[in-house]
Amino acid sequence: MSAQGQTSTEYIVHHLTNLKVGSGFWSFHLDTLIVSGLLGLLVFGLMWRVARRASAGVPGPLQNFIEMAVNMIDTQVRDTFHGKSELITPLAITIFIWVFIMNAMDLIPVDFLPGLLGLFGVHYFKAVPTTDPNATFAMSLTVFFLMMFYNFKIKGFGGFTHEVLTAPFGKWLFPINILFRIIEDLAKPISLALRLFGNMYAGEMVFILIALLGLAQPFLALPWAIFHILIITLQAFVFMMLTIVYLAMAHESH
Amino acid sequence: MDINATLIGQAVWFGLFIWFTMKFVWPPLQRAMHERQKRIADGLAAAERGKQELERAAKRTEEILVEARHKAQELLAQADKRAAQLVEEAKNAAKAEGERQLAGAKAEIEQEVFRAKEALRTQVAALAVAGAEQILRREVDARAHADLLKQVQGQL
Numbered sequence: 001m002s003a004q005g006q007t008s009t010e011y012i013v014h015h016l017t018n019l020k021v022g023s024g025f026w027s028f029h030l031d032t033l034i035v036s037g038l039l040g041l042l043v044f045g046l047m048w049r050v051a052r053r054a055s056a057g058v059p060g061p062l063q064n065f066i067e068m069a070v071n072m073i074d075t076q077v078r079d080t081f082h083g084k085s086e087l088i089t090p091l092a093i094t095i096f097i098w099v100f101i102m103n104a105m106d107l108i109p110v111d112f113l114p115g116l117l118g119l120f121g122v123h124y125f126k127a128v129p130t131t132d133p134n135a136t137f138a139m140s141l142t143v144f145f146l147m148m149f150y151n152f153k154i155k156g157f158g159g160f161t162h163e164v165l166t167a168p169f170g171k172w173l174f175p176i177n178i179l180f181r182i183i184e185d186l187a188k189p190i191s192l193a194l195r196l197f198g199n200m201y202a203g204e205m206v207f208i209l210i211a212l213l214g215l216a217q218p219f220l221a222l223p224w225a226i227f228h229i230l231i232i233t234l235q236a237f238v239f240m241m242l243t244i245v246y247l248a249m250a251h252e253s254h
Numbered sequence: 255m256d257i258n259a260t261l262i263g264q265a266v267w268f269g270l271f272i273w274f275t276m277k278f279v280w281p282p283l284q285r286a287m288h289e290r291q292k293r294i295a296d297g298l299a300a301a302e303r304g305k306q307e308l309e310r311a312a313k314r315t316e317e318i319l320v321e322a323r324h325k326a327q328e329l330l331a332q333a334d335k336r337a338a339q340l341v342e343e344a345k346n347a348a349k350a351e352g353e354r355q356l357a358g359a360k361a362e363i364e365q366e367v368f369r370a371k372e373a374l375r376t377q378v379a380a381l382a383v384a385g386a387e388q389i390l391r392r393e394v395d396a397r398a399h400a401d402l403l404k405q406v407q408g409q410l
């Protein structure tokens with residue numbers, strides 16, 4: 001435990017509180033912003049360094065690893081998305097890599113970063129950005145706006161309106177069609193964001209609860225961490241895959 | 255859940271990373287991977303070509319070998335024939351030579367025999383005359399009976 005004299009509830013709440021500045025809507029979770037930003041700069045900077053020197057010859061181990069990951073993502077995009085787009089593969093790469101690395105922060109012991117920063121007078125720190133709904137909603141809403149953008153760009157205003165009015169039940173049931181479409185399109189970003197947030201939040205919660213168990217901690221934290229590697233990867237993959245699917249739907253007419 | 259301006263900050267990060275990946279990470283990686291794919295494809299095609307060429311060369315070698323074998327057999331047969339011919343010729347020449355020598359030897363022998371006979375005849379005649387002379391010394395006049403003697407000599 002990070003501080004003596006805390007009750008279990010206080011300990012849990014402490015770990016689930018963001019480092020916050022500002023008030024009302026105009027407040028910022030510094031921990032989320034800094035951790036996600038630094039992780040992004042780190043991994044994408046690394047990828048940039050490798051990509052800049054990427055050669056068609058025999059790749060080094062790091063280039064090989066990155067190419068493997070990127071190629072896997074590209075294959076998924078090609079299987080699902082049949083249009084031509086400069087954006088969608090880089091978008092999928094960004095989502096998978098960034099979400100994966102943010103989720104992976106979960107594997108750092110729950111008291112490590114808060115405890116370390118506590119020594120410097122920082123009293124609240126949530127190390128996993130994807131346990132902050134702001135982070136997940138930021139991504140899902142960006143995906144949502146891209147979806148809308150491509151709906152209009154590919155189908156045109158008329159084509160998109162026609163689709164909204166006539167799919168899936170034909171033109172005579174257009175009020176129901178509109179209602180369905182609104183629910184469908186609203187559900188997409190919300191489910192996308194909440195799925196990732198919920199999974200990571202729950203995982204983090206289990207780590208915190210295990211941390212409360214004292215000496216039994218390593219015997220439970222290790223298996224959960226191993227199992228969590230699966231969740232980390234899976235959630236990153238699901239977020240990426242659904243983004244590709246949604247954008248593919250935005251490109252194709254019903 | 256505490257939704258606030260962090261959302262905007264995160265969206266900015268997200269947008270920045272998407273732009274960065276789209277601009278600086280994905281294109282060079284894609285280029286490198288495509289180029290490698292092409293190189294591998296070219297290499298495989300070249301290997302395939304090489305294999306076909308090898309097969310062709312092997313086939314041609316086989317043909318040349320067969321041809322060479324045929325030629326060798328032909329040459330051998332010719333040589334055999336020629337050798338047989340040579341032996342035959344040599345045999346004939348030897349036979350002819352032998353016959354010639356034999357004939358020569360025979361002629362010589364005949365001559366020798368003839369000469370010996372002649373000599374013998376002369377000697378016998380001389381002996382006969384000498385004997386007759388001894389017998390008839392007293393009563394035969396050599397001169398008177400010269401015709402007779404000559405006749406005897408001629409008969410011998």
